[in-house]
Amino acid sequence: MSKRVRTAVFPVAGLGTRFLPATKAMPKEMLTVVDRPLIQYAVDEAREAGIEHFVFVTGRNKGVIEDHFDRQFELETTLEMRGKTAALRELQQDLPSAGRTSFTRQQEPLGLGHAVWCARHIVGDSPFALLLPDMLFKGEPGVLKQMIEAYEETGGNVIAVEEVPESDVSSYGVVARGDGPDTGFSITGMVEKPKREDAPSNLIISGRYILQPEIFALLANQPRGAGGEIQLTDAMQTLMTQQAFTGVKYRGQSFDCGAKIGFLTANVVYALDRDDIRDGFLKELRKLDLEDRL
Numbered sequence: 700m701s702k703r704v705r706t707a708v709f710p711v712a713g714l715g716t717r718f719l720p721a722t723k724a725m726p727k728e729m730l731t732v733v734d735r736p737l738i739q740y741a742v743d744e745a746r747e748a749g750i751e752h753f754v755f756v757t758g759r760n761k762g763v764i765e766d767h768f769d770r771q772f773e774l775e776t777t778l779e780m781r782g783k784t785a786a787l788r789e790l791q792q793d794l795p796s797a798g799r800t801s802f803t804r805q806q807e808p809l810g811l812g813h814a815v816w817c818a819r820h821i822v823g824d825s826p827f828a829l830l831l832p833d834m835l836f837k838g839e840p841g842v843l844k845q846m847i848e849a850y851e852e853t854g855g856n857v858i859a860v861e862e863v864p865e866s867d868v869s870s871y872g873v874v875a876r877g878d879g880p881d882t883g884f885s886i887t888g889m890v891e892k893p894k895r896e897d898a899p900s901n902l903i904i905s906g907r908y909i910l911q912p913e914i915f916a917l918l919a920n921q922p923r924g925a926g927g928e929i930q931l932t933d934a935m936q937t938l939m940t941q942q943a944f945t946g947v948k949y950r951g952q953s954f955d956c957g958a959k960i961g962f963l964t965a966n967v968v969y970a971l972d973r974d975d976i977r978d979g980f981l982k983e984l985r986k987l988d989l990e991d992r993l
């Protein structure tokens with residue numbers, strides 16, 4: 700039987716340059732979709748999948764993420780005094796229990812691969828989940844849970860993938876699909892940002908991974924790749940020569956909240972799906988005479 704995945708790594712040390720000036724002093728991962736920061740959605744997804752230990756790879760200006768996952772006694776006392784019990788309960792539910800979070804720093808933003816490597820001593824010799832919090836997924840169950848279900852069958856490494864139009868493949872990491880159903884097929888190759896005609900499929904790597912700890916030794920020796928950064932995909936390509944990789948074409952919808960269009964779309968979709976917001980939001984949208992603006 701495969702070793703259980705108990706730990707999740709959240710790399711949150713990037714500069715978020717696509718979202719400047721919002722991200723000048725505030726981490727991208729604290730941008731809110733309706734009323735929850737992106738990082739909270741990722742932690743909720745991990746908890747739903749059975750994760751017990753939450754490891755954050757932070758950087759400068761990211762202290763607020765640590766505060767977000769701490770208790771706020773003054774706020775809690777005030778909410779209690781004012782009888783705002785629902786808000787108080789929600790705050791308490793959002794918090795991983797004591798001792799289940801760890802924070803380490805990536806001292807320079809040298810790329811996703813380097814951020815993951817920074818978590819090596821905390822993760823140790825166990826498989827771990829990796830969630831990029833700026834990718835937001837609406838799925839039932841959540842995408843990581845769907846991946847854990849595949850992992851329990853296959854073990855090894857698991858990557859969530861999604862289909863994009865063929866014209867878009869050159870912006871992403873792309874996998875080659877082998878045998879097996881959408882819920883768990885073998886990955887036979889992967890390339891980073893291929894030319895459209897060289898892409899092995901239109902299935903892109905989309906921000907959720909389950910990785911074996913052997914990735915750390917490969918990342919340690921990984922030369923800088925595209926953009927001068929230490930690329931996770933490069934290390935995964937090497938790991939593929941030694942271990943199995945399974946693809947999960949997840950059921951659900953993704954929003955790239957590291958980019959403005961994805962972020963704005965996510966806010967509209969999540970607001971329309973919220974019972975407490977939908978009617979009021981629709982009323983305001985209708986007042987906007989969208990027909991005239993579109």
Ligand code: UTP
Nearest residue numbers: 710711712713714715716717808809810811814
């Ligand atoms: P992105 O490439 O989307 O983030 O990395 P970025 O570099 O912050 O954004 P842009 O391109 O400048 O707008 C995906 C995830 O990996 C983290 C980011 O914080 C994000 O959650 N990351 C990226 C790191 O932790 N360290 C890095 O060196 C790079």
